[in-house]
Amino acid sequence: MTQSQLLRMDNLGIVVESLDDAVAFFTELGLTLEGRATIEGEWAGRITGLRDQRVEIAMMVTPDGHSRLELSRFLAPPVVADHRNAPVNALGYLRAMFAVSDLDDTLARLRKHGAQLVGEVVQYEDAYRLCYLRGPEGLLIGLAEPLGGNR
Template structure:
């Protein structure tokens, strides 16, 4: 049995609407929204009595998805949003964009702030990290041809 693909990356947020707006501005498409609850869901996650609002965002090429989740219950237990880039666990999601500078300018209107500088890695990429809504760490990469 072989691995077929990575289905999605999940990020827990406080404000689902703000997160959706941010990732739409980045270029992802809202595939759908749903409420997940019930005994079956708790059996999957190990969280009994879970009630979660989710939004599935899709990359323009249709190959990757980002699942945004807002837990109504149970309450969120830890907050890693402002962890530095050398912290254990979820670090960041990296997105390839046409133009880092233009994308960064657009995302500033959604509250994005650069973590460091836009840098060039060899003749391959221009890269930067930003903090998006709720302090989420996002990487932007521009391929250089």
């Protein structure tokens, strides 16, 4: 019998209050809305352990088609915790990193959607320009501009 193998990471999920604001932000970043749906029913609650859940989702896809971001807005049950303003060294904290072709242009566009730098834009050797920013609702996002041979 052969051992099961990991095929890929399908998506990363983030829970938000405003699906419209999050979709607008990630669209500006360069992702495309693949679809929106409301997920509910006994089968969905069995997966998450939340039982009678009702959640609106928006699936965003990167330009290369390989990565997806699932944005979720829970309608029921109510949200029970808020980790959006936790510092980057909090246990279990989530950060998504995106590679961009022009970090300065991307930052300028995302600032129009309320994005704020967490620290500074820094250069790591001759490989990357990097930064962390807070997007809609304080979500932590990383941006990396590949330099030289990393492009």
